[in-house]
Amino acid sequence: MHDIRVLESEAELRQSSALFRTAMVGLPAPRADGELLLEPGRTLGAFLGDELVGTADATSSGLVLPGGARVAHAAVTHVGVLPTYTRRGVLTALMTTQLRDARERGEVVATLRASEAGIYGRFGYGMASSMQSVELDLRRARLAGAAESAPVRLLDAATAWETLADIASRNPSTRAGTIDRSALWWANQQSWGPGPGPRYVAVCGEPGAETGFARYQPIDTVAWFGSRDRTVVVGDLYAPTPDAHLALVRFLMSLDLVDTVVFNALPLDDPLPWLLTDYRAARVRSVSDETWLRLLDVPAAIAARALAGPGTVTIEVRDALLPENAGAYAISADGTARVDGPGELAVDVATLAAAFLGGARWRQLAAAGLVEVRDGAALSRADMLFAVDEEPFAGVMF
Structure with a gap:
């Protein structure tokens, strides 16, 4: 039998950290003297006898649902x-232990980033949002009559952390899928250190009233001066409003000695290509x-998520790990209630999760054989009820 328990001592937590990196194969070993930035009571260890053989942890956070409500969330x-x-x-x-613990804490949802996409469906996780990496060719890119935007200035990347956290706190994103950038998340970002090469931080807006930021760095700097394709990578673009997005894109397009800007992670409906006179200057x-x-x-x-459209759809949910x-x-725009009898649509909880933020459509999932359709008209009602104005997107790793 596996003994699952919370790890509390520093020695066990360091052993857990080393075990995780061994399991991931390609990650560097942790620093022996590095600070352990973990939420107390949330790191689990699996033991066989006295040997630690597995681990998992989580951080308390919030997740934005369609409609803007934030619910308690386990990262x-x-x-x-x-x-x-x-x-x-x-x-x-x-x-199983982690899911039960998170539910007992009152957390409504959990999310993760999957190292392997085939693992987590059997634990009820559904792929609920996607991201795109976009390459912008500055030799072709010109703004197509974009309006004036907020001023942008540079901050010292080594000392900007408090300002960046304040900007994110004062300008919360309402996009579904957004995850709170907690104090622990910011501490982890800072603890990873500057890494090789220079790094830069640009913020938009007047001092004290900034509305967004971009963290970026050049790559392949050894051959920078003689290179014919000098590239800057934007690792974190926080632009919760169109004005902040335009201001930061305009600034990045103005960088001298740069030929290409790569945005590591943008939502699927990001307006970047539509800002340009040449749509093809931005390539996915x-x-x-x-x-x-x-x-x-x-x-x-479901009660916390905004729903829209006429009619009611009855969805039967299967959940082997959390049978409650x-x-x-x-389900309707007026509310949700448990009912007796079979549903018009039947799904496992992972498929419901895939549709829940609006990242997947019910007809799309049904076409893949993931929805048992007992009433064909129910698919249209479900798609209208779960429709969203924006593609879901988190924009952060953790």
Whole structure:
């Protein structure tokens, strides 16, 4: 049997950190003297006898739902099992314990970033948002009559952390999928250190009233002066309003000695190409999964999410790990209620999670065989009820 318990001592937490990196294979070893930035009581260890063989932890946070409501959220990370103990039920025991703990804490949802996309569906996580990496060719890019925008200035990247946290706090994003940048998240960002090469921070807006920021760095700087393709990578673009987005894009397009700007992560409906006279100056390099969502309390999550459109759809939910979620729900713009009998649509909780933020459409999921359709007209009603104005997007790693 696996013994799952909370890790509390510094020695066990450091062992957990080293185990995670061993499980991930390609991550560097942790610094022996580095500070452990973990939320107390949320790091789990799986033991076989006296040996730590698996780990998982989480951070308390908030997640924005369609309509702008924020719900209590567990940001799940550092999930790993030693390669000598995989496929023995260790991960299942860890994830089941963690889900139950998060629900008992009153958290409505959990999310994670998946190192392997095939793992987490069996634990009820659905792929709920995507992100795109976009390359902007500054040799072709010109703004297409864009209006004036807020002023932009540079800050010292080493000392800007408090200002950046304040900007994010004062200008919360209302986009579904947004995750709170907690104090612990900011501390982890800072603890990772500057890394190789120079790094820069640009903020938009007047001092004390900034509305967004961009963190960026040049790459391949050894050959910078003689290079024919000097590239800057934007690792974090926080632009919760169109004005902030325009101001920061305008600034990045104005950089001298730069040929290409790569945005590592943008929402799928980002307006960047439409700002340009030449749409093709912005090229999508890749689209990848971002948020994997787990509904911990299905009725509470649906009640907090904005719904729109006429009619009611009855959805039957299956949830083997948290059976209290299982059942049929009559869902409409006026509210949600449990009902007896079969649903017009039947799904497992992972499929419901995929549709929940609006990142996947019900017809799309049904076409993939993930929805049992008992009433064809219910698909149209479900798509209208769960429709969103913006693609869901978190924009942060954790």
